Amino acid sequence: MDLGKVVGSKIHNVTGAPEASLGLVEDWALDVDSGSVYEKTAEGWQLRGSFKGEKGAPGQDGAPGAQGPKGDRGEPGQDGVDGKTPALSINDEGHLIAAYPD
Numbered sequence: 001m002d003l004g005k006v007v008g009s010k011i012h013n014v015t016g017a018p019e020a021s022l023g024l025v026e027d028w029a030l031d032v033d034s035g036s037v038y039e040k041t042a043e044g045w046q047l048r049g050s051f052k053g054e055k056g057a058p059g060q061d062g063a064p065g066a067q068g069p070k071g072d073r074g075e076p077g078q079d080g081v082d083g084k085t086p087a088l089s090i091n092d093e094g095h096l097i098a099a100y101p102d
Contacts, residue, residue, distance in 0.1 A: 008040060018045045 008024030018029040018038055022045075029038040029045065035052030038045045086098040 014038075017047075020044055 008027030010023060010027045012018060012023055012027060012029040013032050014022070014029045015033050016031060017036075018031075018040075023029065023040050025040050025042055027040045028048075029040070030036075030051075031038070035050045037048050037050060039048050040046075084100050086100045089097045089099070091097055
């Protein structure tokens with residue numbers, strides 16, 4: 001082992017291409033947004049590849065799910081008033097008025 005030469009061995013998480021001042025020769029950097037992988041050489045950071053490939057085609061639709069169970073029957077509702085239909089109007093103040101015939 002040559003202790004006179006310092007070499008890198010880290011993997012840096014970056015967003016975008018790594019800054020020239022980051023790391024040591026033989027370090028690596030992963031652009032966490034794009035998946036691009038860089039190696040630092042004596043000439044600087046070199047793009048070596050990507051963990052992300054091209055976007056694939058959409059997949060096929062899945063099969064329909066199973067029918068859910070039928071719920072329990074609810075309690076009967078209350079009887080209505082007397083079956084008369086109100087006349088609806090809006091007054092000058094914007095309130096809804098329901099007037100029932102006699």
